[in-house]
Amino acid sequence: MTEATYTCQTVTARQDWVPGKLFSLRVTRPAGFSFEAGQFARLGLPEEDGGAPTLWRAYSMVSGVQDPWLEFYSVVVPDGAFSPRLAALREGDSLYIDKTVFGFLTLSRFADGEDLWLIASGTGLSAYLSMLAEPGLWQQFRRVVIVHGVRTGDELAYRAEIDAWRARAGVHEGAERLVYLPIASRESLPGKPQARLTTLLEDGRLEALAGIALDPARSRIMLCGNPGLLTDARAFLKTRGFLPGRRGIPGNLAVENYW
Ligand SMILES: Cc1cc2nc3c(=O)[nH]c(=O)nc-3n(C[C@H](O)[C@H](O)[C@H](O)COP(=O)(O)OP(=O)(O)OC[C@H]3O[C@@H](n4cnc5c(N)ncnc54)[C@H](O)[C@@H]3O)c2cc1C
Ligand SMILES: NC(=O)c1ccc[n+]([C@@H]2O[C@H](COP(=O)([O-])OP(=O)(O)OC[C@H]3O[C@@H](n4cnc5c(N)ncnc54)[C@H](OP(=O)(O)O)[C@@H]3O)[C@@H](O)[C@H]2O)c1
Incomplete structure (x- = not known):
């Protein structure tokens, strides 16, 4: 360098x-x-x-x-x-x-879609916070779900900022446009299951908590953070019809490992 x-x-x-x-x-x-x-x-x-x-x-x-x-x-x-x-x-x-910027976990990965799921573990949340400020995100997607998986509740950084975006996003057909699901795996948070995100994805509780079904035609999913979590989540999502885009064919899944 x-x-x-x-x-x-x-x-x-x-x-x-x-x-x-x-x-x-x-x-x-x-x-x-x-x-x-x-x-x-x-x-x-x-x-x-x-x-x-x-x-x-x-x-x-x-x-x-x-x-x-x-x-x-x-x-x-x-x-x-x-x-x-x-x-x-x-x-x-x-x-x-x-001076050079890098990365492909961007909204341009998705050509269409109605519901955007932004799923992060730990500091994987970082990339999504920048996206919330994008007018294009709110023009393209009807609803946005932010899922933040952490070990304990004190690690839910940027919670107030996300709540402010929630208030600003308003409602669509009577439902909040920005759904925020903070999930801790090592302590119980009020009204939320204590679990890993992979467990909640696989047993359907994540969809139930969001009040939105995962549908490969309408949902677009980003995964960011812990590679072990991402590998398992990606394998499960494949069974549900979610795959990254390749060779010019737009996908409905985008993934970024942090290590
Ligand atoms: C595309 C990309 C974007 C990234 N963005 C961020 C970011 O916004 N914020 C951030 O904190 N890190 C981010 N990272 C990770 C970051 O680059 C470093 O790995 C991290 O700062 C630790 O550096 P280190 O030298 O102290 O330890 P390293 O030697 O780099 O990592 C040692 C070990 O620490 C653990 N680890 C590393 N990063 C993390 C993490 N973020 N969360 C939990 N465990 C971790 C892993 O077990 C890893 O093997 C990103 C990584 C990639 C590839
Ligand atoms: N949290 C701490 O107490 C602490 C303190 C000091 C330093 N650190 C450093 O921080 C790093 C960890 O950071 P972090 O807690 O933000 O990240 P993390 O270990 O990736 O944990 C974040 C969330 O991901 C879950 N998870 C981890 N591996 C998974 C897998 N294979 N499948 C599904 N879910 C998985 C965790 O569940 P589980 O809870 O079940 O693992 C937790 O809910 C460590 O490398 C350590 O060096 C952590």
Whole structure:
């Protein structure tokens, strides 16, 4: 990675959702940095203070495509090379960003569809937050279901922001246009089953909770986060008629593994 391929940006704000585990950083946006909602940046940090960036990791943009800043939401992997360093950044610190943006988990993957299911585990939620700010999402889809699977309720970051989008989205034929399903696997949340998302998908409870049936003709599904979850969810969804697009044929499923 040479200096010509990245820029140095400045952290302008941070939020700790679960201290020591989950946090967000807002940083200055490089000039000319444009992206589609759902894409990711490569963030860089030096191994030693003041050095050139040598550690690079993928991070989905949380911020909307029109926002004048970039925002990223991160977990801290305690023995990870990158995330503890990222977590140590404070306002005024430098963060390097590759000039190129990457990724195909975007709304352009779906040519049509009526109901959009955005299913995430943990920080996989990041990519979907950027999508909520897309006017095209609300023009294309009648209803949107955000499913966020976490270990415990305190990890339900951005809950207030999603509720604000819910209020703004309003109703369609008497039903909320944005359905938000926060699900915890290691504690019980009021009115929600304590379970993994794969279990709720397979036994039909996810559809019952949303009040919307999964239908390959009408539903479009995105999966983002833990690769084990995604592999199992993808295998189950295949039995229900959901497949990613290939060779120019639009699909009804889009998947992004975080590791
Ligand atoms: C396309 C893409 C987009 C990504 N977007 C984000 C994002 O928006 N936010 C984010 O926090 N991470 C994101 N990641 C993961 C991120 O790139 C790093 O893997 C993460 O920051 C950990 O880096 P690390 O060096 O500390 O540990 P690594 O050595 O990279 O990972 C070590 C282990 O930690 C676990 N792990 C890694 N990432 C996560 C995670 N996000 N949640 C739970 N467990 C994890 C896995 O078991 C992994 O094997 C994304 C990855 C990809 C491929
Ligand atoms: N959460 C913590 O206590 C904690 C604390 C410090 C650091 N960390 C770091 O954070 C990382 C974990 O982050 P995270 O909790 O956001 O992500 P995660 O482990 O992917 O868990 C998120 C959700 O996905 C579920 N899940 C995991 N594997 C699955 C599979 N194969 N099939 C179906 N569902 C699955 C989990 O259920 P289960 O609950 O059943 O696993 C949980 O509901 C670890 O790598 C660790 O380094 C975690």
